[in-house]
Amino acid sequence: MRSYRGRMGFIASGWVGRSGLGRKLSSRRRPVDFEGFPEPELEGLPDSELTRLRYFRQAHSRNFEAHVMSMSLPHTRTETEPIDIEDLRPKRKKLRRGEQVEVNITELASTGEGVAKLDSGMVVFVERGHPGSRVVAEVFNSRKDHAYAKVISVVNPSENTIKPICKHYPTCRGCKFQDLKYSAQMHEKHKQVENLFREYTDIPVFPIIGSDSPFQYRNKMEFTYGTKRYHPDGPPAERPAGDEFILGMNAPRAWDKVIELDECHLMPEPGTEIFNLARDLTRETKFPAYDNYAHEGFFRNLVLRFASNGKGETEVMVNIVTSFTDAEQMLKLVAEKLVSKFPCIVSVMHSMTTSKGGSTVAEKQVLLHGRAYIEQRLRGLVFRISSSSFFQPNPGTAEKLYKVIEDFAELTPEHTVLDLFCGTGTIGLSLAGSCKHVHGLELVEAAVQDAENNATRNSIFNATFKQANLDLTKISPHELDLPKSDVIVLDPPRAGLHPRLVKWLKLTLPKRIVYASCNPSTQVRDVNRLCEDNGPYRLTKIQPVDQFPNTPHCECVVALELREDYKQPSEFYA
Numbered sequence: 001m002r003s004y005r006g007r008m009g010f011i012a013s014g015w016v017g018r019s020g021l022g023r024k025l026s027s028r029r030r031p032v033d034f035e036g037f038p039e040p041e042l043e044g045l046p047d048s049e050l051t052r053l054r055y056f057r058q059a060h061s062r063n064f065e066a067h068v069m070s071m072s073l074p075h076t077r078t079e080t081e082p083i084d085i086e087d088l089r090p091k092r093k094k095l096r097r098g099e100q101v102e103v104n105i106t107e108l109a110s111t112g113e114g115v116a117k118l119d120s121g122m123v124v125f126v127e128r129g130h131p132g133s134r135v136v137a138e139v140f141n142s143r144k145d146h147a148y149a150k151v152i153s154v155v156n157p158s159e160n161t162i163k164p165i166c167k168h169y170p171t172c173r174g175c176k177f178q179d180l181k182y183s184a185q186m187h188e189k190h191k192q193v194e195n196l197f198r199e200y201t202d203i204p205v206f207p208i209i210g211s212d213s214p215f216q217y218r219n220k221m222e223f224t225y226g227t228k229r230y231h232p233d234g235p236p237a238e239r240p241a242g243d244e245f246i247l248g249m250n251a252p253r254a255w256d257k258v259i260e261l262d263e264c265h266l267m268p269e270p271g272t273e274i275f276n277l278a279r280d281l282t283r284e285t286k287f288p289a290y291d292n293y294a295h296e297g298f299f300r301n302l303v304l305r306f307a308s309n310g311k312g313e314t315e316v317m318v319n320i321v322t323s324f325t326d327a328e329q330m331l332k333l334v335a336e337k338l339v340s341k342f343p344c345i346v347s348v349m350h351s352m353t354t355s356k357g358g359s360t361v362a363e364k365q366v367l368l369h370g371r372a373y374i375e376q377r378l379r380g381l382v383f384r385i386s387s388s389s390f391f392q393p394n395p396g397t398a399e400k401l402y403k404v405i406e407d408f409a410e411l412t413p414e415h416t417v418l419d420l421f422c423g424t425g426t427i428g429l430s431l432a433g434s435c436k437h438v439h440g441l442e443l444v445e446a447a448v449q450d451a452e453n454n455a456t457r458n459s460i461f462n463a464t465f466k467q468a469n470l471d472l473t474k475i476s477p478h479e480l481d482l483p484k485s486d487v488i489v490l491d492p493p494r495a496g497l498h499p500r501l502v503k504w505l506k507l508t509l510p511k512r513i514v515y516a517s518c519n520p521s522t523q524v525r526d527v528n529r530l531c532e533d534n535g536p537y538r539l540t541k542i543q544p545v546d547q548f549p550n551t552p553h554c555e556c557v558v559a560l561e562l563r564e565d566y567k568q569p570s571e572f573y574a
């Protein structure tokens with residue numbers, strides 16, 4: 001890994017639009033006195049100009065290097081051509097809100113917008129802008145060095161543009177890329193991972209592994225009830241709270257409104273039919289939908305989970321999330337009607353919450369029908385999933401992802417594995433056959449219970465699981481009493497690893513770390529923390545996996561090897 005210090009030129013000379021990561025990290029690490037500024041660039045300038053430039057450097061040190069880098073100073077300048085300080089100011093012209101620009105989209109940002117770079121240096125993020133297209137876009141949000149815009153008209157379409165299959169596109173932002181060929185989506189995601197890692201390593205990124213299908217792959221969908229319908233164009237017809245009963249997706253930048261849906265192609269069948277029936281049955285109860293503005297109402301979310309069990313049959317869990325009200329009998333009737341129409345529904349849960357933040361995490365749960373879990377077959381094992389447990393959202397690519405993790409782990413029967421952020425134990429249990437012992441740690445108690453049941457269910461006796469909070473803000477890793485291990489598998493949530501956990505890894509020094517992440521931006525940050533400044537680890541493999549077709553998200557697995565010549569600094573023992 002290269003250190004940031006040696007790469008100041010790049011960092012200061014351009015805004016890293018793809019991830020924002022480089023900018024964030026570099027500004028934190030950048031020395032404030034600009035020791036690294038390349039004085040030789042100024043050779044040949046008259047003394048008077050040098051004095052002015054140095055003064056300017058002091059006064060504007062945050063931007064100075066960027067200015068000089070971008071203006072490519074003329075070494076041939078003569079005494080008669082004095083530099084105008086104004087020339088050194090950034091050339092970027094801030095775009096105005098409502099301004100229209102015609103731009104070429106060159107790539108996709110990790111947030112899903114098309115990226116266009118203007119001659120002025122300004123970066124424009126264009127909603128629904130496809131790489132390879134030329135569009136007229138209207139700015140709706142403008143910052144000093146970048147702006148956000150939406151497509152007004154397409155001048156030249158990208159050759160990868162296709163007809164979207166869902167009637168709710170583009171209002172529903174659930175699958176932003178469904179009008180972009182799947183091969184082009186994969187290409188862009190691969191490029192994003194390459195760009196992120198290219199800043200820090202020279203090792204090649206393996207070709208991205210794709211999903212078998214870009215649709216009907218998602219095994220969990222969370223829908224929202226609301227009282228105000230979202231209208232994408234024109235002013236919304238506002239109605240009094242509680243007047244409508246809508247089920248669909250949260251609206252972009254309008255948190256109190258809901259995009260009404262009656263089909264969703266991300267869910268496997270019969271997801272859409274279950275969704276429609278559940279909406280009709282809950283509406284018939286005459287209990288109101290929840291108003292996210294007034295914080296009143298009853299029905300809050302409908303969560304559908306799908307699995308393919310050991311016999312290859314579809315199992316569905318319906319979780320109705322509501323406010324606290326005694327409505328058990330009424331909801332049992334809803335559950336009965338759902339199950340009589342769809343026998344694949346093996347579980348109907350009622351979750352109650354007082355949260356004002358739109359969370360579906362329950363404070364109280366009641367089982368309305370069947371069992372409190374569904375079962376999914378993966379890598380020859382059968383896993384139990386309860387309503388609050390995490391499970392990889394695309395079981396088809398999860399098979400491939402776990403195979404990559406197994407390959408990268410290079411286990412022997414002598415190895416002990418620590419599976420951190422283990423969820424229902426899926427990764428650890430699929431590795432248990434190749435090692436001596438697996439220890440799994442996970443925050444959610446129900447997931448830990450699922451993991452223990454999964455070990456028993458699959459007759460695996462060399463795996464143990466423990467509840468632990470790996471957000472080490474308040475406690476030290478020593479208090480967690482983490483077991484010593486040869487290989488550590490990490491699969492954290494999008495925020496990545498807590499810095500104290502990284503420090504603990506640098507102290508405990510497992511032979512190998514396999515790090516899977518659904519957010520390569522935070523992953524690359526953590527990997528760099530483990531490798532930078534002659535750190536203990538060396539990045540050896542990078543494998544992107546597209547778990548989330550039609551969305552901007554991408555999974556990535558990396559392998560890190562303990563450097564043989566690594567000597568732990570003495571301050572670690574202090």
Ligand SMILES: C[S@@+](CC[C@H](N)C(=O)[O-])C[C@H]1O[C@@H](n2cnc3c(N)ncnc32)[C@H](O)[C@@H]1O
Pocket residue numbers: 389390391392420421422423424425426427441442443444447468469470471491492493518
């Ligand atoms: C991306 S999932 C991975 C789960 C599992 N490895 C799998 O493949 O199914 C991240 C897991 O981290 C857990 N988690 C989130 N925050 C945590 C924390 N502070 N401490 C421990 N586990 C946490 C979540 O509950 C979730 O199960």
